[in-house]
Amino acid sequence: MKYRWRTIDIVIASIIAATFGVIFWAWNLVWSATEGAFAFFPPAQTLLYGVWLIPAVLAGLIIRKPGAALFTEAVAATISALLGAAWGATVIPQGLVQGLGAELAFALLLYRSWRLPAALLAGLLTGVSAAVFDFFVWNAAYALWSYRIPYALLTVASSTVIAGAGSWALVRALAPTGVLDRFGAGRERQLV
Amino acid sequence: MSDVVLRGFGWRHAGRRAWAVRDLDLTIARGERVLLLGPSGAGKSTLLAALAGLLPEDSGEAEGVVEVDGLDPGTARRRVGLLFQDPQTQLVMARSGDDVAFGLENRGVPVGEIWPRVAESLERVGFRYPLTRPTAALSGGEAQRLALAGVLALRPGLLLLDEPTANLDPSGGALVRDAIRRWHRPDRTLILVEHRVAEALPLVDRVVVLEPGGGVRADGPPGAVFAAHGDDLADRGVWVPGHPIAPRRAVSPPGDVLVRVRDVAVDHRLPPVAATVRSGEVLAVTGPNGAGKSTLALALGGLLAPTAGRVEFPGEPGPPHRWRAGALARRVGSVFQNPEHQFVTSRVADELAVAGTAPSTVDGLLERLRLSHLANANPYTLSGGEARRLSVATALATAPHLLVLDEPTFGQDRRTWIELADLLAGLRDEGRGVVAVTHDEAFVSVLADRVQALPSVRSRAVAGRLDG
Amino acid sequence: MVALEPVADPAAPLARRNPVAKLGAALLFALPLIATLDPLTPAVALAVELALLPLFGVRYRVLARRAWPLVLAAGGVVVTMVLFAADRSGTLLVALGPFDITTGVALTALALMLRIFAVALPGIIVFATTDPTDLADALVQNARAPARFAIGALAAVRLLPLLGQEWQMLTLARRARGIDAGRNPVAKLRLFASTAFGLLVGALRRGGRLAVAMDARGFDSGAPRTFARQQRFGPADAALLAGAAALSAATLSAGIATGLFTPIIG
Numbered sequence: 001m002k003y004r005w006r007t008i009d010i011v012i013a014s015i016i017a018a019t020f021g022v023i024f025w026a027w028n029l030v031w032s033a034t035e036g037a038f039a040f041f042p043p044a045q046t047l048l049y050g051v052w053l054i055p056a057v058l059a060g061l062i063i064r065k066p067g068a069a070l071f072t073e074a075v076a077a078t079i080s081a082l083l084g085a086a087w088g089a090t091v092i093p094q095g096l097v098q099g100l101g102a103e104l105a106f107a108l109l110l111y112r113s114w115r116l117p118a119a120l121l122a123g124l125l126t127g128v129s130a131a132v133f134d135f136f137v138w139n140a141a142y143a144l145w146s147y148r149i150p151y152a153l154l155t156v157a158s159s160t161v162i163a164g165a166g167s168w169a170l171v172r173a174l175a176p177t178g179v180l181d182r183f184g185a186g187r188e189r190q191l192v
Numbered sequence: 193m194s195d196v197v198l199r200g201f202g203w204r205h206a207g208r209r210a211w212a213v214r215d216l217d218l219t220i221a222r223g224e225r226v227l228l229l230g231p232s233g234a235g236k237s238t239l240l241a242a243l244a245g246l247l248p249e250d251s252g253e254a255e256g257v258v259e260v261d262g263l264d265p266g267t268a269r270r271r272v273g274l275l276f277q278d279p280q281t282q283l284v285m286a287r288s289g290d291d292v293a294f295g296l297e298n299r300g301v302p303v304g305e306i307w308p309r310v311a312e313s314l315e316r317v318g319f320r321y322p323l324t325r326p327t328a329a330l331s332g333g334e335a336q337r338l339a340l341a342g343v344l345a346l347r348p349g350l351l352l353l354d355e356p357t358a359n360l361d362p363s364g365g366a367l368v369r370d371a372i373r374r375w376h377r378p379d380r381t382l383i384l385v386e387h388r389v390a391e392a393l394p395l396v397d398r399v400v401v402l403e404p405g406g407g408v409r410a411d412g413p414p415g416a417v418f419a420a421h422g423d424d425l426a427d428r429g430v431w432v433p434g435h436p437i438a439p440r441r442a443v444s445p446p447g448d449v450l451v452r453v454r455d456v457a458v459d460h461r462l463p464p465v466a467a468t469v470r471s472g473e474v475l476a477v478t479g480p481n482g483a484g485k486s487t488l489a490l491a492l493g494g495l496l497a498p499t500a501g502r503v504e505f506p507g508e509p510g511p512p513h514r515w516r517a518g519a520l521a522r523r524v525g526s527v528f529q530n531p532e533h534q535f536v537t538s539r540v541a542d543e544l545a546v547a548g549t550a551p552s553t554v555d556g557l558l559e560r561l562r563l564s565h566l567a568n569a570n571p572y573t574l575s576g577g578e579a580r581r582l583s584v585a586t587a588l589a590t591a592p593h594l595l596v597l598d599e600p601t602f603g604q605d606r607r608t609w610i611e612l613a614d615l616l617a618g619l620r621d622e623g624r625g626v627v628a629v630t631h632d633e634a635f636v637s638v639l640a641d642r643v644q645a646l647p648s649v650r651s652r653a654v655a656g657r658l659d660g
Numbered sequence: 661m662v663a664l665e666p667v668a669d670p671a672a673p674l675a676r677r678n679p680v681a682k683l684g685a686a687l688l689f690a691l692p693l694i695a696t697l698d699p700l701t702p703a704v705a706l707a708v709e710l711a712l713l714p715l716f717g718v719r720y721r722v723l724a725r726r727a728w729p730l731v732l733a734a735g736g737v738v739v740t741m742v743l744f745a746a747d748r749s750g751t752l753l754v755a756l757g758p759f760d761i762t763t764g765v766a767l768t769a770l771a772l773m774l775r776i777f778a779v780a781l782p783g784i785i786v787f788a789t790t791d792p793t794d795l796a797d798a799l800v801q802n803a804r805a806p807a808r809f810a811i812g813a814l815a816a817v818r819l820l821p822l823l824g825q826e827w828q829m830l831t832l833a834r835r836a837r838g839i840d841a842g843r844n845p846v847a848k849l850r851l852f853a854s855t856a857f858g859l860l861v862g863a864l865r866r867g868g869r870l871a872v873a874m875d876a877r878g879f880d881s882g883a884p885r886t887f888a889r890q891q892r893f894g895p896a897d898a899a900l901l902a903g904a905a906a907l908s909a910a911t912l913s914a915g916i917a918t919g920l921f922t923p924i925i926g
Binding site (some may be wrong): 005006007008010011012013014015016017018019021022023025026027071075078079081082083086087088089090091092093136137140141142143144146147170173174177179180182 | 683686687690691694697726727728729730733740741743744745746747768771772779780781782783784785786787792808809812813815816817819820823824827852855856857859860861863864865866867868870871872874875879880924925
């Protein structure tokens, strides 16, 4: 029963995915000038790679149920495809791989810990899964030591800091607004 | 047998010290049509959620007894329908017909029966579009009628309505109330929460007034309840008929021109319009949905570039939409329809200090808008009235001469309404110019020194809001 | 604006196919292409994709508009190949300072660029021809996806245009508050974060209310759901999947038969 998803769990996980879909869309609007430079030098993109991995970790920390990270990242990927992302349907398997990393972290902790270390581990593992995917799928033709390895390490570091610590900070900022009141993450604040 | 029975009922949300409802005893017989009143915070919405079997057992604690048709509400859910305030948080599907079908699918209604019942429900609420009409293309009133059709398709014996017309413009509200009235039969029970009594009275034959903190304060036929408690209810924020609000007229004639709108148009959203606002006057901009009222407010506020014409602030360089934000905020204060759009910090006092406002001015504003006791609260936790006052305060923090408000009194209870009217009248009498886009006839009659009615244009529905 | 409407002719022979079949076909055809670094395989695949485009009712102009960001990514490939190519064998074409551009480098760069387009296009085509509601229905009825999850996700998808409008209002409201970033990238980032946070709070609150409203209409009643809209998976859909698999195999075989096939691992 504890692990059964309530309607609000499903809807909120989906809403997190949809909201980040819109945030990524807005990101492209706001940063279209710099985006070009980023695209032409892919290693620079890895610094912000963690931003794309926030939905998985954030949903895991809020929903606290098995599958939350995986489901949310899968929905987020599908939504970006629906919104006309240039990468098409390949974002779906990629999203699944990325969600799997965060999911694995929460599973390793038996879905019991939701503190900062858990968030960092989730950020780290989702970064690892993303890095492994890119290492083989997108970067195979590049030099190992001067490119593929630094790229992978930067991806993992960015994910740990931005997706891991960032999601944790986000939950701490969201809880006082009252929107998480129906979740464990929102109830750990003081009685009002 | 009674339809609804509450005995010593109480509910407390997780994380709260105070009970939302407590010690409530109430019996409602089948076929009754009840208006549920009470000041905000009296637990009206909680009570409706309890009757619909929707109180989240994992997020609060209950006491006492609630029964619907002698059953626990969780078991009786098939007999109960609940319509909420905001259509945009009730519609689930992208196409209108699919949305009405949603509840029927959930209940496992055989496929062959679904579409006839969808058609019947849409017919009953007067929905005039094809089934494939995108729900995002409906106006607020149309969307709420669609949401009502989705509830009625489930054929509830007990219909609960939580301020079903508070988010709608007057004509949209009238259409929804009309559909509700036509739904009622002697064997169907209706419980309505609504603080605009005049609009609710044709729908009900009994009034129950809840006491904040617990229990029932008054209960009986509308005439008797309002004769005995009308003044008290009006003081506590309920819009009771026969309690008009005295006009707040300007004490001196208007002064200099603050802004001139010269044939401003914004693509398909606003046909060309001319206007002038002077210091020391309140200008009400009215007009039907889709006339471009909100667009005009944005153009006046320097937030939108007109596609034709000019917005001129005498003595100021260039059009306002080109100014840096800081300069703009010192000249025009814009108050958005949704106060939360304007919040940028996690503390009420910080919201006012964010523009570099001096601490003494912040304290003065908090005092003036009765927010001092909430100085440390998170802005997102404020009630509707508090959030509205804070959003006005944020616009005042930079001391602009011109204030532009989009539906400032929209959905407010009578008490907050009067506070806002007094505040805006005071600002006008200090010599500021006030422009308010509004559907609210009371606002126009109490406060407006001048009215500019935008003509109706080809109806262009915008989802979910009173987008003028 | 955030837009979700399909931008293709819905009556086109392949656009009409079951969404699960279309999605499956796109993945079956596109995913194996990531396995190789030779230029021939993605070139053949691209030719196949562009030839089939009219059958999906998607116009070339629409496809070009959706795919244009890939041009940037392709440009990135060139830069990265010049700087970081793993293998600089082959004849020297030109030396850019310390970087030798050889035929090997040029061929691999070409392969990677073609691969980006070849892998992405099927998905773009499928999503341009698929309505989200139909996709959710098909996932539930034909792919046994859990209905509560599919419908819950669909409800969030419906909110996308609304959230897009919300973003614009939040942006305007910040300007009205006297907050802008000018050209300062740090201030810009902070403003973006503040707007994103506002969007998230509003969206989560909306989500909470939506969940309650869905339950009020029996979403979690536990009763077996019925389906008002029937999605059918017929022989033509199976044929689409089989066709995609066959074309995928043929494309890869072309690469292997010519001896150009270069696996990404090994």
